[in-house]
Amino acid sequence: MARPPRVMTEAAQAYSFSRRAWLLGAGQIGLGGLLIGRMGYLAITQNEHYNLLSERNRVSMTMIPPRRGWIVDRHGQPIASNRTDFRVDVIPDRLEDKDRTLARLRALLGLDDEEVAQIEAELKHSPGFRPVEIAENIDWDRFAAVQVRQPELPGVAPSRGFARHYPQGAAVAHLIGYVGAATAEQYKKVRDPLYLTPGFKLGKDGLEKTMEPLLRGTAGAKRVEVTARGKLVKELATRPDVPGRTLRLTIDAGLQEYAARRLGTNSGSCVVFDCTNGEMLAMVSMPAYDPNSFSEGISQLEWKMLSENDHVPLMNKVTQGLYPPGSTVKPMNGLALLAAGVDPHDRVFCSGAFQVGTGVWHCHKRHGHGPLDLKNAIMQSCDIYFYEMARRVGYDKIAPVARALGLGQKFDLPFATQRYGTVPDSEWKKRKYKTEWKVADAINASIGQGYVLANPLQLAVMASRLGSGLQLQPTLIRDPFKPRAEPMAIDPEHFRLIREAMYGVVNAGGTGGVARMLVPGVAIAGKTGTAQVRHISPAERRSGVLKNGQLPFKLRDHALFVCFAPYDNPRYAAAVVLEHNGHTVRNLDTPMIGRDIMTYLFDRERALKSLAEVEPTWGGDIRTRMAAEAAAYRAAHAPPPPQPDLDDVAATGSDAVAAATDASNATAEAQAADTAAGGGPARSGSPEPDSENDRGGDAGAGRE
Amino acid sequence: MSGFVPAPLAALPWRVLLLVAGIGGFGLIVLYSAAGGSLTPWVVPQGARFLVFLAGSVVLSRVPLDWWKRSAFWIYAVILVLLVLVELLGAVRGGSQRWLGFGPLRIQPSELMKLAIVLACARFYALLPATETRRFAALWPAAVLIGLPALIVMAQPDLGTGLMICAGGATVMFLAGIPLRLFVGGALAAAVAIPVAFEYVLHDYQRHRVLIFLDPESDPLGSGYHISQSKIAIGSGGIFGKGFLNGTQSHLDYLPEGHTDFVFATMAEEWGLAGGAFLIIAFLLVIRWGVNVGVRAEDRFAKLAAAGLATTMFFYMAINLMMVMGLAPVVGIPLPLVSFGGSAQMTVLISLGILMGIDRSSKLRQRW
Known part of the structure; x- marks a missing residue:
């Protein structure tokens, strides 16, 4: 049975309007209050959490690989020492245009075909977060050339560090061993971010390997403020590294x-x-x-x-x-x-x-x-x-x-x-x-x-x-x-x-x-x-x-x-x-x-x-x-x-x-x-x- | 008012104008910070535009109510034609274009349609005899009025604006006395329609945005990035903020669109909950004034238009803030008067002009 429609009069309409307008206003104020409440939840209750996230955004921590302890002979003459090293790495995850970046680096650093092929192969197998070495031990001019172009080369990380140096070369090879970058398995075992830091090397063989705990030292950290694109804004506090201990051998x-x-x-x-x-x-x-x-x-x-x-x-x-x-x-x-x-x-x-x-x-x-x-x-x-x-x-x-x-x-x-x-x-x-x-x-x-x-x-x-x-x-x-x-x-x-x-x-x-x-x-x-x-x-x-x-x-x-x-x-x-x-x-x-x-x-x-x-x-x-x-x-x-x-x-x-x-x-x-x-x-x-x-x-x- | 001030000036609703100027001025301060402490590129054009539009709205308040009443359908028709024209132009040039260029002026017809739909619906229900309100004849013409532009705009595709056009029209229908059960039924129908629309109507990127809204952390570096970073900015601001020019999220570019859609987050980071509460309350006061203008008005068209326009302003603010605070998907609705950009600014200030005009006419009538 259809109910006869209620007849609307002008007066009823005006009354209905003010009632509904009031309802609308109340709804608006209610929603406004809800928004302020939501904001209060984010800014007060969750403030600590979001502060942390904002700091994590703002501050980028880079580890400073510790200077490795020297190995010296019985008279104090160095057998393994450190020399200043300028190097360039790329972080595959942050690369935007791999081919263009590699071509630029190739021109800037003068890499040859074999080196580029090696880098390409490593990039293909790299887990992405791990830096891949482009060049090590390069001279200041080439290093500076890459560094000034860093903002236009996302993912490229030029850094200055220390490289191991063995003055006696092959004569001490089997005595001392050598060092190298950490492997993916080694990183997975310890989960130490230091292992991923470009320039960090650990002992791979010989004394460098067996005396690793003594020689390594403690990493330093550099805190810098960076933009979302990774551009450095300013340096914050830096904690210096603690060099590893010197190992004195009985060797002459x-x-x-x-x-x-x-x-x-x-x-x-x-x-x-x-x-x-x-x-x-x-x-x-x-x-x-x-x-x-x-x-x-x-x-x-x-x-x-x-x-x-x-x-x-x-x-x-x-x-x-x-x-x-x-x-x-x-x-x-x-x-x-x-x-x-x-x-x-x-x-x-x-x-x-x-x-x-x-x-x-x-x-x-x-x-x-x-x-x-x-x-x-x-x-x-x-x-x-x-x-x-x-x-x-x-x-x-x-x-x-x-x-x-x-x-x-x-x-x-x-x-x-x-x-x-x-x-x-x-x-x-x-x-x-x-x-x-x-x-x-x-x-x-x-x-x-x-x-x-x-x-x-x-x-x-x-x-x-x-x-x-x-x-x-x-x-x-x-x-x-x-x-x-x-x-x-x-x-x-x-x-x-x-x-x-x-x-x-x-x-x-x-x-x-x-x-x-x-x-x-x-x-x-x-x-x-x-x-x-x-x-x-x-x-x-x-x-x-x-x-x-x-x-x-x-x-x-x-x-x-x-x-x-x-x-x-x-x-x-x-x-x-x-x-x-x-x-x-x-x-x-x-x-x-x-x-x-x-x-x-x-x-x-x-x-x-x-x-x-x-x-x-x-x-x-x-x-x-x-x-x-x-x-x-x-x-x-x-x-x-x-x-x-x-x-x-x-x-x-x-x-x-x-x-x-x-x-x-x-x-x-x-x-x-x-x-x-x-x-x-x-x-x-x-x-x-x-x-x-x-x-x-x-x-x-x-x-x- | 003292006799020193000329009567027409004294008649202006100064409290509301001050509030609007306060919101706009605060917006300029936020834009100054978003630009890294610089007047360019945003503060100067935004400020100039604001002054021009504010003056324009005062001028607009002198337009007689009868003119709006008579022209409502014409305005609607012209803008609908412009909308179709934009659509055709877009089809010819390829890509989705949303604006028409007239010399230096760029007009976004979908933006103006938010006003026009309110005026047209208000006009329709003002014309409709009260006895017809509960009949089908009260329903379908309004549905057509709303449906046509909404479909065109959504096809552009601009989901946010399309929804706002629907909401504006629906608000007028609600105020006009359309039976409540229709709204309840409509809400139920929407609940059914949303999953269907999600599957078959939305574009891929829109569907993606909705999914990301439901779980922003699932894609923290992709589309969820906007919401995550915005929440970080608001949350890290605390009660009183990090201080003017001290926001890191905006200055270090972690917050995308920090001067347009996400300007509220930029503000909240530096001014905290205090700044946010100020803005929200200021907006609510302006909107409440607008609704009250409608309540005070004698004329049915004026009543419906005033409350409808005020609610349109509310939709702007509410949708933008819900989006910025992670309560709604990213739909691209700016915060009017604060976000950089002229379209929303213009729409809101035209609304203000019309509201002031309605206010003036009802005051005049009272004085007689």
Whole structure:
């Protein structure tokens, strides 16, 4: 039913109007009140919250990367320092026009194609908030050119900071390591904004990595007022950074650099100890990379070149290289024999060959040494004497002395990767191979071959303990409160006898005559060694063993030398290990290198002078040779396709190093298994160069 | 009033003029700060325009009420034609154009339509016999009057202005005595229509703005940026603000449109809740005066027009402030007399002129 419409009169209409107008006015006032209320809620209740947000807008905090602590040598000479650095980064998230910005930067900074390709690749893989480096270590003019254009280049961040500098370059590479930008994973782990700050670097390898907490310091902060477009308005308070602490090493930077140069073109390592307290004076592994260029960021080409090099520049051979120590263990064997009750005057007749069961072992001197006592056996490095003695007393009597002198031992040194080698005995073999220890194993071990493996650091410790008779512990970081070393639990008379034999090696017609010191009043005592890395077949033996010079690099013998000086009051001890040296070039062989390094410690002028004479014969100093090598490689190889940066890898943890160490261990084990099997043909004995005279025949040997 | 002042001047509603001048003057102070403490580029043109329009509104107050009554439909028609013309021009030139150029003058017909719709509706209901108010005949002509310009403006697309035209017309209908249940029904219909319109009528960017309004933090660097930064400016101002020229949100460019649509946030940052309350109360006083002018008027057209115009002013202020405080989506309605720009300024001051004219005529009648 439709309701008849109410009839509206003019009067009712006027009344309705004023009523509705009142309603409208009330609604307006109500809404107005609501607006004031809302504003009060924002400005009073939420004031603190919005104040914070407004401050966060206004104030931009930039962290100031802390200046890294210096690393200095024992005399305070810098090994790793900081120099002022101008750099340019981009923050991908803030880039507005990537291509245009890159083109501008390219023109301003003079970047080349390879660098631009690398930057593009990194930008593609970057998480966006993390700055990508455009250029580092640029000069002031180019830096200023970018800085004045910063407002028109959003996302580009020029900054001034400090860059790591290693004055000795490659000579300290494996000692110190290098630094680099933090990786995405590292950032995710700690969530420290410092890790994203352009210019912040942390230790990637070596001491830089292991001593990171000490060296880093505390970041400073710069608070600046910025506009929404990132333009700086004014600087607010700045909190300065706290630099990291200085790390003082026991290393002698001069000796370190000298030893590195003296190793020449060898793939080798050298460790020098102070015999009075076990402080490490030099720890060199060559060839090496340039930590300065690594710290700026490793280029693909450089990395590829270093990985492919058969001299393994990425490996710290001092701690990661394991070698059969060869005849360098003979003085240690001597101590063990004396302790086992062997009379030092007992003689063994060396005929050149030694038979046990069906196996035949040879001496390095083909026709034999004749009858020899202990002292002469060490001096002439006779293998047969030690075969016979090891057979008599058993290797289980020798192994404890080897361990006491440092072989197979782990030392508390600040390096991330160390390999400890092996001192085998019957129990070890049973545990590892589930087979019985055989006489053949003892015979191989007696001349530092077979299962025996040691790193150069251990060999140097052995030399320092032989020289001092003290239970020296190697240290690398200077500690004035280091306790004095205790004497070893070995009869001093035995030490005297062995040292005398080692004196004879160098100074009385032994195998190491080349190492005789030219400094008056200082005599070296030492022991040479050669470790064979290939199997010599009976056929080859009959037709004449191939000379090292005729072999490819990887099959040549390792050359080793341990020594201390002066003989009568040992002050320094050293070990030099040269991979695949093969005794081919006389002044690049171990005894002469060992002698020169010792000479540096007693007569610096003479050592530097003789080095200056010989260095040009192998192509100049380290920097010159590395530059030439890089140039040759660059000429022969097209740049590899750009990949995201190499910050994630550490040199000594790289695949190249793993491959190299695995390969050398495999050969050693294969040889040991080969002969230990018993049925196999004869071992060759240590391929020791008998004497100075004998060596003349080797190809490429030179005269002083 | 003393005899020193000429009678026509003395007859002006000085309190309201002072309030309006106060709002405009405060607006200039805010613009001075928004420009980083400079008279250029905003204060000088805005101030000059303000003086001209204010003077114009005083002149307009002398126009007889009868003229407005007679011309209401004509004004509406002319502006509707202009609206169509703008639409055609936009179609020819490509892109959405909202203004027509006459020499140096730029006229935005959709802005003037906010006034014209109120006058036209008021005229329509004044003509309608009271007995017809509750019939269908009272409804459809008004619906057509409102619908035509609203659709054109929304198609431009200018959602905010289109809604304001509808609201202005609806206000007059409400005041004219259209049954309340129709408004309730209309509100229900809108509630149903909004989701549909959201899906099929709104442009992508408009839909986006509505979504962002519902959750501004979801896109703090995109479209939600406006609302977030505006709330930060208002919230960080506190009760008395950061002080004149000390606003960081506006001076460091975090607040977008800090001199136009978001000028209230610029003001609130430096003057705080105190400044905001001053502005809102001043506006409410002017609007209340306008509604009262309608209540006092004898003539039905005058009643409806006065209350309608006053409410249009209210819509300006309320929609802008709700948008700035995060209570409404960003629809592009400026805060009249304060935001930089002539269109809203002109609309409001013309309204003021008409209101003063209505006020004058009812006073004259009372005196007789």
